[in-house]
Amino acid sequence: MTLNQIFKKALEEKWATGHFNISELDHMRAIVQVCADIRAPVIIGTSEGERKHIGLRAVVALRDIFRKEFNIPIFLNADHTKSTEAAKEAIDAGYDSIHIDLSDLSPENNIEGTLQIVQYTRSISKNISVEGEVGYLRGESKIQKEKIKIQKEDYTKLEEAKEFIERTRVDRLAIAVGNVHGLSPEEPQLDIDLIQKIRQIIPQETALVLHGGSGIPDSQIKAAIDAGISNIHINTDLRKAFVEGLKESIEKNPDEVAMYKLDKEAIEKMKAVIKQKLTLFGSVERV
Secondary structure, X not given: OOHHHHHHHHHHHOOOEEEEEOOOHHHHHHHHHHHHHHOOOEEEEEOHHHHHHHOHHHHHHHHHHHHHHHOOOEXXXXXXXXXXXXXXXXXXXXXXXXXXXXXXXXXXXXXXXXXXXXXXXXXXXXXXXXXXXXXXXXXXXXXXXXXXXXXXXXXXXXXXXXXXXXXXXXXEEEEOOOOOEEEXXXXXXXXXXXXXXXXXXXXXXXXXXXXXXXXXXXHHHHHHHHHOEEEEEEOHHHHHHHHHHHHHHHHHOOOOOOHHHHHHHHHHHHHHHHHHHHHHHOXXXXX
């Protein structure tokens, strides 16, 4: 089953796929193990910084190894790719999906750059899923010390979203509806009505993506899925769980120097978050 087919199934059945970012082998194995245990498809994301750290072709090789080992759908997404050159590099390396994020450019330049990547991927394979973005997401994938102030102009505009889809024909659209990157001192307030309106004006085959899923209350996540979200990104919640577990492990074992032993508690904390999120998304027993 292709990634786009999974998104279609998720929309029809009112659940969402999980997208989890990684920067280490242990992180990827933890995510895949949980997904195999609960029979959930999974998207592994790497930002430009994360894939520079772990290695572009190294993570592609890990995907192939884990597909054979765990026998579940595992897809690689080049998350928040800020240039067409970097997007093409990930495509050529063997990624299953590209998130070309040119949302900080003018609407016209966003369309033109995204269309280049759509055409490039289609020339290689129809099974590579392309995600574009309309609207502006503030914040970073970390614990924010100050409240992130969202401006009205940050939100995805209906007509811009409609034109973007019509001209680019992307497979997925990332939208700004009150979500932010990272963990904010105040819980985000999603505009569920706006999600519904966007869902109504774009084709059924175009999946809607919610970035910045960390820190959003469960009730809002459920409402967003009911409104038409098919894919939810989680990153900061995993980073936080891992670091907290690692700190606890070091405090309990101050003389331990074997890193894989110190990582054990951190990985278990990550796994608990992953399972909780996928259960919330309705992804359990979907493969």
